[in-house]
Amino acid sequence: MRKRADHPEKSTDDKSTAVPSETSHVEVKERALFFSDLSHPTDLGLNHTANLYLSPEEGISLGVWHTVPDSLWQEAQGKDLGWYQQALQNGAPVIIYLHGNGGSRGASHRVGVVNVLSASGFHVLSFDYRGFGDSSGEPTEAGLTTDALYLYQWVKARSGSSLVIMWGHSLGTGVATNTALKLQEQGIPIDGVMLEGAFSTVTVPQVGANHPFAWLFEIARNSRNSDKHVRIVPFEGVHGYLHNGLYRDPRLPEIIK
Numbered sequence: 001m002r003k004r005a006d007h008p009e010k011s012t013d014d015k016s017t018a019v020p021s022e023t024s025h026v027e028v029k030e031r032a033l034f035f036s037d038l039s040h041p042t043d044l045g046l047n048h049t050a051n052l053y054l055s056p057e058e059g060i061s062l063g064v065w066h067t068v069p070d071s072l073w074q075e076a077q078g079k080d081l082g083w084y085q086q087a088l089q090n091g092a093p094v095i096i097y098l099h100g101n102g103g104s105r106g107a108s109h110r111v112g113v114v115n116v117l118s119a120s121g122f123h124v125l126s127f128d129y130r131g132f133g134d135s136s137g138e139p140t141e142a143g144l145t146t147d148a149l150y151l152y153q154w155v156k157a158r159s160g161s162s163l164v165i166m167w168g169h170s171l172g173t174g175v176a177t178n179t180a181l182k183l184q185e186q187g188i189p190i191d192g193v194m195l196e197g198a199f200s201t202v203t204v205p206q207v208g209a210n211h212p213f214a215w216l217f218e219i220a221r222n223s224r225n226s227d228k229h230v231r232i233v234p235f236e237g238v239h240g241y242l243h244n245g246l247y248r249d250p251r252l253p254e255i256i257k
Contacts, residue, residue, distance in 0.1 A: 036106050038134045041065050044111050048073040048118070050084040054127075056150035060143075063134040064127040064151065065105055070119045085158050088123060093163040094155055097126040098148055098179075100170030100197070104133030113169070113247040120253040123162075125155055129175070141178075148179040152190075165192035173197070194256065196246055 041049040049067040056062060066084050068076050069092050076083070088094065095117050099110050105126045117124045129144045130137030137143065148166070155164050168176030173195040180190050246252070 038063050038065075038104060038106050038128075041067075041106075044106050046111060046114065048076040049114075050079075050081055052081055054151065054154060056130075056147050060130050060137045060147075061135060062127050062130065062147055062151070063105070064125060065114070067114050067118050067124040067126070069121045069123060071121065088155065088158045088162065089160040091160070091162055092121055092123055093165060094123040094125065094159050095165050095167045095194075096148070096151055096155060097124055098166065098168040098172030098175045099126065099128075099132075100172055104128050106133065109247065110169075113167075116247045116252060117167075117256075120256060123159075125151060127151060144175050145178040145182060148175050149182055152179060152183070163191040165194060166190065167194040167196065169196040 036043055039051045041047075041051055046065065046067055048070070049065050052064050052066065054062045054064055066088075068084065068087050072087060072090075076087075097105075097110070097113060097117070099105060099107070103110075105128050110126065114124045114126055127147070128135040129139055129147050131139035131143075135147075152164065152166065166176040166179055168174070176193050176195060180193050183190050
């Protein structure tokens, strides 16, 4: 039976950030919060996870976790980074998790998402954008997209023919969408994009034509009864998941298959 390390329920946020809608600069506000050593994901209950640092450009270091599928949990114990990279080629699909505003990849709800995805058979690459968590640099809209593009290309170069999917939550839905558009502009088809917590309503009139994702919502709405591979899955507020708790829905593993 799999044994998990205990992990705290408190967020490990050490920064909060806000992305203004009309500018590309991201304000960073320091606040005194408990901070966990993100280089040791086992401390947060992820004991089938490797920590690594990647550099998308000079002077920038990104903290990244690679969590293997649950089926590899036992085999992963004590393995080095080389084993984890090799494991990316085992045919299991890969999800790059783009988290929301503030804090780090170690926040309890983000660890929860990683655990659900791993249990569903996915490799998960979760990371902190520049200026978040233990990643260096200052966050900007363009910089966040550059970070996501770099990690996508890094994964694609090491994962063989496996599917690689971008999963964005909250702020990360914008990063995921921008990344997908950049790849499309380069003539590179993306295997899939999952947007979590991007919409709070279910009709375009309610969202408003000026909503930044209105065009994507319209595609999804029109595709419900078509052969296009786009759909919207609503989560009713009565369940009490709120913005950060959709991963707790028992339907999620089936929804993402």
